Amino acid sequence: MMSEHQRLMALLKGPDWYAHESGKDLLAVLNQGKRKRYKSMNSTADKHILTIMHLFDNEQSVRILKTWLSTYKLPLDPYRLKTFDQFHEQFGKFITNNTATIESY
Amino acid sequence: MNITVYSRNRLYETFTKWDVPRDFADPMANYLVYGYEPGGFFTALLANDFFAAIQSSHPSNTVEALKCLVGWINDCMPPEAYSNYNRVSEWCRLPDGHRRAILEKYELIYTEQEEVMLALRSESTVEPVLF
Numbered sequence: 001m002m003s004e005h006q007r008l009m010a011l012l013k014g015p016d017w018y019a020h021e022s023g024k025d026l027l028a029v030l031n032q033g034k035r036k037r038y039k040s041m042n043s044t045a046d047k048h049i050l051t052i053m054h055l056f057d058n059e060q061s062v063r064i065l066k067t068w069l070s071t072y073k074l075p076l077d078p079y080r081l082k083t084f085d086q087f088h089e090q091f092g093k094f095i096t097n098n099t100a101t102i103e104s105y
Numbered sequence: 106m107n108i109t110v111y112s113r114n115r116l117y118e119t120f121t122k123w124d125v126p127r128d129f130a131d132p133m134a135n136y137l138v139y140g141y142e143p144g145g146f147f148t149a150l151l152a153n154d155f156f157a158a159i160q161s162s163h164p165s166n167t168v169e170a171l172k173c174l175v176g177w178i179n180d181c182m183p184p185e186a187y188s189n190y191n192r193v194s195e196w197c198r199l200p201d202g203h204r205r206a207i208l209e210k211y212e213l214i215y216t217e218q219e220e221v222m223l224a225l226r227s228e229s230t231v232e233p234v235l236f
Contacts, residue, residue: 047109062225069226078218096109099224 007055015060019067022048026074042080049083058094061087063105106138110230111223112214117233119213123177126170127235131193137186138196140204142232151178151187179194208218 010018026048029041045068065087068074074094078084095102106122108116117137120130129147136143149157167185167214178187185207186196196204215223223230 066225066227069222076222078222084218088218088221092217094222095224096107097218099111101108102224103227 010051010055015056015064016067018052019064020071022052022064023068023072024067027072030074039077039082041076042073043082045074045076046083048079049087052082053087053090058091061104062091062095062102066102066105072100081103106205108138108205108214109220110232111220111228113230114217114230116208116213117235119181120177120235121233123180124173125235126173127179129170130235133177133182136209137198138204139198140201142197142205143193148190148193150174152190153188154190154222155217165206169176181213183207183213 026041026044030037031043034040049065052064058062069076078088079088113134116134118129120133125133132141132143132147136139136147142148143151145161146158146163149155149161150171181211188194205214205217208214
């Protein structure tokens, strides 16, 4: 859970900043060379997804996830993320109906 | 049912595998995805009614194209969608979610989760060429 200060910082710096900060964070978890690093990356991603859904609107949230997947090439597996169903429920229709727009993000 | 370009291309890939011409592929895709009535010829074909199929066939349909389509039906089409008139009309009446689940089960289209991930990854996809 984010502190009020962290929440305010994230809001002030905006979704792009958050996308890169969280992307680097996830990459660091993935590259730490420990066993079960995929598992810990997925649980870190779960926390970030919950924060994103709480802080940002549809478009911004989708842009953040797209940055993780296309810029940082994070190997996120939808079936291993606990929050993916919630994310899909909230943004799935928006994403599948706007694939061309999302490509330009 | 709304499918993305990724699922659409996945479905059309199966037609290219069997060299099914576009004139045959489009009604089949619309029938499977949206549950549109495929017309007299295709309905008879899907219902295994040879006489009716020949009677309602357009003069430009060739035996070669028909062989390709039958090959595709045998290989790729979900059994729930063909074999008699009852199944054909039931398929058209199925709710979108059920049709989607069956198509996903036979890997003709991607699951919604996979579609979301493909769209977010901006995976490149090429529309299959049909003749």
